[in-house]
Amino acid sequence: MSSKRGLAAAELSGRIALVIDGGAAGRAIAQALAAAGATVAIGTRSRQEAKQTAVAIEAAGGRALGFSVDVMDQAALERMVSQIERRMGPIDILVNGAACAAPDGPDAEPRSEQRRRNGEAGFRGAFLCTRVVLPRMLARRQGRIINLACHAASRSPGCGPSAPCHEANVVQFTRGLAAATSDYGVGVSALSLDNLSGEPPERVSRLALLLASGQVDALSGGVFHMSGDEAYLAQSRPSIQAERSRAQGLGA
Numbered sequence: 513m514s515s516k517r518g519l520a521a522a523e524l525s526g527r528i529a530l531v532i533d534g535g536a537a538g539r540a541i542a543q544a545l546a547a548a549g550a551t552v553a554i555g556t557r558s559r560q561e562a563k564q565t566a567v568a569i570e571a572a573g574g575r576a577l578g579f580s581v582d583v584m585d586q587a588a589l590e591r592m593v594s595q596i597e598r599r600m601g602p603i604d605i606l607v608n609g610a611a612c613a614a615p616d617g618p619d620a621e622p623r624s625e626q627r628r629r630n631g632e633a634g635f636r637g638a639f640l641c642t643r644v645v646l647p648r649m650l651a652r653r654q655g656r657i658i659n660l661a662c663h664a665a666s667r668s669p670g671c672g673p674s675a676p677c678h679e680a681n682v683v684q685f686t687r688g689l690a691a692a693t694s695d696y697g698v699g700v701s702a703l704s705l706d707n708l709s710g711e712p713p714e715r716v717s718r719l720a721l722l723l724a725s726g727q728v729d730a731l732s733g734g735v736f737h738m739s740g741d742e743a744y745l746a747q748s749r750p751s752i753q754a755e756r757s758r759a760q761g762l763g764a
Contacts, residue, residue: 523725525549527604530596532583532641533557534609534660537705537716539565541607541658544717545724546574550605553596555581555589575600583637589644602652605724606645608638608659635681642689646698653697658723659686661704661735679704683735690733699729704737 527550531542538554539561546552546569554576556562562578569576577599581592596603638659649655661682683702690700701723705716719736722728 523548523727524605524721527551527724528596528601529553529605529607529724530555530593530603530641530645531607532581532609532637534607536713537660538607538609539568540713540717541720542576543569543572543574544721545605545607546576547572548721548725550724551575551600553577553579553592553600553603555579555583555592557582583641586640586644589640593644593648597648602648603645604649604655606641606649606655606657607720607724608641608657635685638682639685646689646693649698650693650696655698656724656726656729657689657698657700658720659700659702661702686735687733694732699723699726699732701728701732702735704735 524545525548527545529542529545529550530553531538531545532555534541538556542552542554542565552566552569552574554562554565556565556578557580559578559580562580564578566576566578577596579592579595581588583589593603642657646655646657649657659682661679683704686700686702693700703716703720703723723736728734
């Protein structure tokens with residue numbers, strides 16, 4: 513694995529990452545983080561899915577552990593994070609995989625049980641995971657949080673009236689959290705995917721790696737879309753890093 517790492521690997525070597533859910537996109541990000549040198553923990557409701565991803569990472573030469581966890585159970589999240597810290601070390605990178613709303617049609621009952629589950633899994637799940645991990649990051653004054661949201665859900669007429677709320681919650685949560693942690697060395701961003709399960713894995717992982725590496729921390733609070741921001745960030749990275757270095761120099 514080390515022969516394939518390159519620049520991003522050197523930046524993530526020794527880092528501990530926790531990837532929560534996210535379906536195919538979450539798996540792609542977990543594998544990319546591991547290929548870049550990070551030790552990765554995968555938390556999903558399905559024990560089999562978590563184990564399969566961890567096995568795939570280790571088969572490629574990386575280090576990973578899989579955990580079965582209910583993101584709506586804060587106590588379970590606390591136990592999982594404690595295990596990760598004991599077996600791997602403190603978490604440097606948190607990826608919250610918010611679920612897309614299942615298509616429910618324009619005439620669906622706004623208070624349907626499916627809508628409630630999707631909204632809670634996407635937003636409250638991300639909130640609870642962050643609530644458990646963030647205090648540890650703040651204590652060490654370092655960390656990066658990436659929240660996944662599904663942009664397609666808010667654009668598709670087949671997804672019904674509730675879909676835009678799920679993405680909006682994740683986006684506003686990201687912006688508020690970034691503002692609150694800007695002085696504590698924690699970068700927070702949202703990655704808005706066109707389709708959580710169908711986005712090309714290599715595109716998802718490239719953008720996630722860039723956000724996880726800290727090279728664009730000056731844009732903390734940003735919401736980045738696969739449709740155009742990938743190229744923008746890649747092209748703007750040198751100027752973003754230069755501006756960040758200048759700001760740090762002024763604050764010294």
